[in-house]
Amino acid sequence: MAERLKYGQVGGDLKALIGECHRKALGMEPRAELVCGCFSAIDELNDECAEAYHVDPSRVYYDTEEMAKAEEGKIDFVAICTPNFVHYSAAKVFLEHGINVMCEKPLTLTIEEAEDLQRIAKEKDLVFAVDYCYSGYVMPKVMKQMIARGDIGDIISVNADYMEGCFLPLLSETEQVNSRIWRTDPKYSGVSNTCADDGTHVEHLVNYVTGLKVKRLLATSDTFGKKLDLNDNIILEYDNGAHGAYWFSQVLCGSPNEINLRIYGTKGALEWHQTKPDELLFSQAGKATQVLYRSGDGIDVPAAGLARMPLGHPEGYYLSIANVYRSFVSTILKRKAGETPTEEDLDFPTVDDGVSGVKFFHAVVESAKNDSKWVELD
Amino acid sequence: MAERLKYGQVGGDLKALIGECHRKALGMEPRAELVCGCFSAIDELNDECAEAYHVDPSRVYYDTEEMAKAEEGKIDFVAICTPNFVHYSAAKVFLEHGINVMCEKPLTLTIEEAEDLQRIAKEKDLVFAVDYCYSGYVMPKVMKQMIARGDIGDIISVNADYMEGCFLPLLSETEQVNSRIWRTDPKYSGVSNTCADDGTHVEHLVNYVTGLKVKRLLATSDTFGKKLDLNDNIILEYDNGAHGAYWFSQVLCGSPNEINLRIYGTKGALEWHQTKPDELLFSQAGKATQVLYRSGDGIDVPAAGLARMPLGHPEGYYLSIANVYRSFVSTILKRKAGETPTEEDLDFPTVDDGVSGVKFFHAVVESAKNDSKWVELD
Amino acid sequence: MAERLKYGQVGGDLKALIGECHRKALGMEPRAELVCGCFSAIDELNDECAEAYHVDPSRVYYDTEEMAKAEEGKIDFVAICTPNFVHYSAAKVFLEHGINVMCEKPLTLTIEEAEDLQRIAKEKDLVFAVDYCYSGYVMPKVMKQMIARGDIGDIISVNADYMEGCFLPLLSETEQVNSRIWRTDPKYSGVSNTCADDGTHVEHLVNYVTGLKVKRLLATSDTFGKKLDLNDNIILEYDNGAHGAYWFSQVLCGSPNEINLRIYGTKGALEWHQTKPDELLFSQAGKATQVLYRSGDGIDVPAAGLARMPLGHPEGYYLSIANVYRSFVSTILKRKAGETPTEEDLDFPTVDDGVSGVKFFHAVVESAKNDSKWVELD
C-alpha cells in the first residue's frame, strides 16, 4: 500500500472559506489524510468541523500548542488556515515540534516574524509552503516556462490588477463592523489590508511567472476614512530595469475577484485572467494572437502535462490549491523516502516567497505614507 | 460521529478520465468513503488504482458480479464508470444485490436495457442516479429556478450545441484506430457515438433547465465514411409547441468542449456556456442584459445558495459532479435515517432521465436514417 | 479631374434606417455624387431629405417612373432603398431606362420577379448589385480567400444564426401594428418576413464565404399566431454533401442583431460574429486558435489590403456598405472607361445572388408548410 501522509489543520471551520478550500483540495489528494485539527477558537465550531470530517475526537484540539506537542512525530504536516494575525504563532509552534507547514498568506504581519519563521524552517530543515494558490493554476506554470525559454523575449512592461468589491459596503458605514475587524483593524491585520491580503498574491504571481524581482516601488493607498488601505496604486521597477504597475482594490463595485496579468516582452506578450484560468493569450511579433487553452493544442512546455482534465473541462479554484499541495506532498514523500525531490515536486511557494510578500506590502505602506517616494527592496 | 456512506467503484482506473473525476468529486464529499472497487478489466490497472486510493486489497475485485455479491449489505452505493457497453450489466448486478447506483451516461446502449434498469430500480426501491454532470453546475440550477418562476415567460425558442473536436483526426485515418473502438464501432457503442455520448447531455440539460419535453424531432447525422455519427443536426418540437435546434459534433477543429445553451421566452432570455460555467447572461424585455455571476449580486433564487465559493473563484468541472453526488448522498443518508429527502436532496438526474436520453439518441438515429423524417417521442 | 459618378436614390428618407446608410456609405465615396432622388412616397419627407442632402429641387421626383425617364442618360446608377415590395417595380423601370442598379435585399417578393430583373439586367448589359452588406466587411472577404486556398480543408459543417429581437413586442399585441405592416403582412412582404429579411443575408454570406451551394433544405417556421414567420430553424445540405444549420429569429429578447458564423473543415475552422466585425477566430488542426484582427498580423490573403484603417480602429456597419459600393463604383467606372473590371472590382453581390436569396426563402417557406420535408434547390 502506498505511503499516505497524515496531516492536521489549524483554523478553517466549516464556515471559513479558505479552510474549507484546503480540505477540498486535499480531498482530491489520495496521498494525504486529515487526522487531527484545531479548526476554530470557538469550541462548537471546532467540534462541528471535526465531526463533519470524521476526525477522531481524541485528536481534536482546543489549543494550538497542545496540538503541536501531542502530534509531534504523528503528523507529516499541518495546514494553517487561521486569521492572518495567528499565522506566525501557529506556524512557529509546529515548526518547533518538527512538523512541516503549509501556511496561508500573507505569511505574517511583520517582517521580523516572517524572517523568524524562515530562519526556524531552515534550521530545522522543514518543508514550509505558503499558499499563494494562483500560481498553482496550470496556465501560470505554462507562462513561467514559456517566458523562461524566451518566448516573449526580454520583459519590458508588466501590468497586473487584483480587483474585488468585498469592502465597498464599508465606505458607507459609520462604524467599523465587527466581523471584518481582523482584516481592517491594524490591531489584528497589521499595517495593511488590501495589499497584504490581495496584493501579495500578485507580487508572488508576477515574480513566479516572470522571474523578475522588484528593485523599488512607489505607491498611493486609499483608506477612504477607514483604518487601513482599501485601494492601492503602485509603480514598480524590476531588477532588469523594466517598469510595471499594479492595482489592488477591494472597493470596486461589480468586480468578480479578478486578477488580470499582462506581461509584455521584446518579442511577444502573455495575458491571463484568473476568472478564466484555463485560457492564455499569447502574442508574438508579426503573428496573430493565439488563444491557448489548458490541455489544448499549441502548448509545448512541460507544464502542459500538469493539467488534470481535457480542455473544455474547467479546472477551477480548488485545483489551484490542490496543485500546490500536489508538489508539497510529493516533496515530503520524497524526503521521507530518502529521495531527492524533482523540480516539479519543488514547484510550490515557500517561506522565502512568504517573506518576500511581507516585505512587499511593508514597502507599499511606507511609500504611501511618505508621499509616494520610491522605496527600495533588497 | 456523522454517518459516512461506504461506496465502491466499477471501472475508471487511474488513466480513465471519468473514473478519476468521480473519485475527485467524492474526495470533496466527507460523507462518503471509497472502500472497494473493480477499477479495470486489466488486473494491473485495477491494482494500481486500488493502491493509489488506499483500497484494502481484500476488497479489490476482478469481477463485477463477485464484487456485487461480496459487498451486498456492506456498501451504500456503487459508482459505475466503465465503457458505455458495460453500464447495463454492471448496474443490473448491483441493483439485484440491493445496492444504490450512480451510473455514467449514456445509461445503456438500447432502450430495452434502459427500461430494464428503470424497472428493477423501482421494484427494489433503490436510488439510481445518472451522471449528467452539467446540470450539477450551479448556474443551470439558477436557470431552472428562474425559468420555473416565469422570469423569461413562456419559452419560444431553444438553441443548444455540444461542440468538440476529439474525433477530427479520425477523418483522415484509413482504418479504425483501436483505442477508440468502444466509442465508434457499433459493436461496442451501439447505434450512436456523438449523439449518445455528448447529445444526451444536452437533451438532459435542456429538459432540466426548461422543463420542456421533446415531442418529436428530425435529424441529419454525418459519419464521414466511418461507422457511426460524428456530427448531428437536429430540429425539435417541444410539448409546448416551441421549436429548438441542437448541434452535436466531435469533429470541430479548435472547439474546446463547448456546450452553448440559449433559451428564449416571451419575456426574457438566458444564455449559458459550459466553458464559463459561473456566468449567465439574463435578458429581460425592455431592460439591459445582465451578467449574473455565481455567488454574485442579482441572483435571488434558492439555487444561489448551492455555490461553494464567493464569485471570482471558478468552481470547475469536478464540482459539477460533486454537486450531483451532494444530492445523491443526501438522499441516501436521509433514507437510511428514515427521513424524507427534500427537493434539494432529490435534485440529481435519475434512471428516468437516463431512459429519456437513450430514447432520444435512438430517435435521432432513426430520423437520420429515414431521410430526416419527424420521429415522435412518447 | 477624376470622373465622378452621378447617382439618384429611390426611397430612404431621413428617418429610414437603410436609406440613410446608403447616403453615409456613399458620402465616404468621393467617386460618386448624389444628384437626384425620390426619397419617399410622402412629399414632405421627400422634400426634407432632398434639402438636407442639397439635391437640386429640379431633380427631386414624386414618381419613380418619371424619375427614371427624366434621368436616363444623366445618372450612372440608382440606389433603391424602398420597402421590399417596391424593389421589383422600381428596379425594373430604371433598368429599362438603361440605368445601373444597386438594390436593397431581399431582391423581390417572388421568384418570377427576381428572375425578370435578372433577365432584363443581362439583356441590357447593366450592372446590378444587391446590398447584402455583411459580405462587404473585410473579414468575410478574408475568410473567403482563406477557405478558397484551402486553409481549413474541405468544409464538413456550417452553423449560422441571424438573431434579433425587434418583433418580440409583436407577440404580446392583439392586433397587427400599422407601422410594421410592410414587414409582417403577406400583402406587403410576400411569403416570408424573417427569412426573407434576415435569412437571405446569411444564405448569401455562407455562399460568399464558402463557395458552397445549397442542394436541399428543410425547415420549421414559427409565426406565434401572427401572419408570417418570426423564428426559423433550417437544416441544409450543400452541394459537397456537408450539412449545415441556420437559425433566423426576430423575437429573441436581448439579442443585439447578431450574425454568428461558424465554419468547420477537415483541416481547420473559422468563426465570425457580425457585432465584432473586425475579429476572426481561426483554428487549425494541432495548433492553438488564432485571433485575427482586421489589419493585424497573421493575415496573408489579398483581402487584408481592403481594410481602411489600422487595427483597433473599428470599421463599423457603414463601411460594410461602403465596401460594396467601392467595388460597384469601380466596375461602373471601368466599364465607362472601356476597361475590364478586375476580380476585386467585381467583388459585390449581384442580381444572381439576389435571385438565389429569393429562391432560398421560398424553399424555407415551402418546407415549413410541408411538415419540414426536404425541398431541393436548383
Added chain:
Amino acid sequence: MAERLKYGQVGGDLKALIGECHRKALGMEPRAELVCGCFSAIDELNDECAEAYHVDPSRVYYDTEEMAKAEEGKIDFVAICTPNFVHYSAAKVFLEHGINVMCEKPLTLTIEEAEDLQRIAKEKDLVFAVDYCYSGYVMPKVMKQMIARGDIGDIISVNADYMEGCFLPLLSETEQVNSRIWRTDPKYSGVSNTCADDGTHVEHLVNYVTGLKVKRLLATSDTFGKKLDLNDNIILEYDNGAHGAYWFSQVLCGSPNEINLRIYGTKGALEWHQTKPDELLFSQAGKATQVLYRSGDGIDVPAAGLARMPLGHPEGYYLSIANVYRSFVSTILKRKAGETPTEEDLDFPTVDDGVSGVKFFHAVVESAKNDSKWVELD
C-alpha cells in the same frame, strides 16, 4: 436649400491615416463641403488628393499661409491634419484670418504655443475644436451623463490604458527609421511621443467622462534607448482626492490599439473598451452587472439619442470623428444664423481641452525626469 458650410483641409493626403478619417467623417456630414486644401507638403501628393476629392484646382494651395489669406471669408472652417509640429503655425494663421479651426491632437508641442492659440481663438471669438475623437463615440457620452447624474456615486478610483504596439519594431533597430522621425525625434515631436500622441486621448477622455481634473501626477517613462517615451506609467490624484492610474504604451506586442477605461464610484462602476465601442459595462452596488449596448435597452440618458443606428450595427471609428464634427458644424451654423448653440451643439473638445492635454504630457515628462516626483497641475 439648407445652409452648407465650406471647409478646407491642411495636411492629410490620401496615404495619411488621419486626414482620410476627417474626409470620411465629413463625407457623412451633408452640412459641410470640402472646397479647398493644402493636403501635403509634397506637391504630387497634394494634387493627387485634391483630384480624388474633386477640389477645384484653383483652390489647391502649396502653402498654408497663402491658403489662409486666399480663403479668408470664403470658408467656414479648416481641418488641420498635419504632423504634430505643424499644428501650431497652421492653426495660428487660420485663426488670424478669422477662420474657425478643427485641429488634430496633441494641440501643440509646447504649453506656450497651446496657450497662444487659446488666447487668439478667444480674442477673435472663433470656434476652435480639437479632435479628441474617442469622446465622440456615443458610449462615453452615455457614461458622462450617467456619472453626472450620480449613477455611480462619487468616484473613488480610475484606471485607464492606451495600449498599442506600433513602435515595438523600433526596439530592435539600431538606427532611427526615417518615416517615424516626426513621432520619435524631439526635433519634430517635442518632449513626448507616446504620452503626447496617445496619452492625451486618455487624459481628455477621463476628464470628459468623469468631470474630474488632475491635481497632480507622478510618472515613469521608458525610452528603451530611443530618444522619446514609448511606455509610460502614471499615478494621478484628482481634484476630489481620488487616485487613478494610466498606462500608455506603443511597444505592446499584439495589442490592437486598445483604450480600456474603468471607473469606480461609491455606488457603481462603468467599464468601456474602445475596440468594442458600442458596449458599456455598468455595475451598481447590490445588482448584477449590466451590458449596455448602444441603442439598446436600459440606457435612459439623453446621449442615447445620439446613436445613428440600431444596436448590433457597429458604429465604428469614423463615426467618432463624425460625431465631433456634428456638434462643431451645428455650433458654427447656429452662430452664423445668430442663434445660441445648445449644450449638445457645444459637445466637442475645445482649445481649452487641447491646452490641458499639452500641460498633461509636459507634467508626465517632468515627473519622469525627476525620479517620479509629484508634479502639480494648475
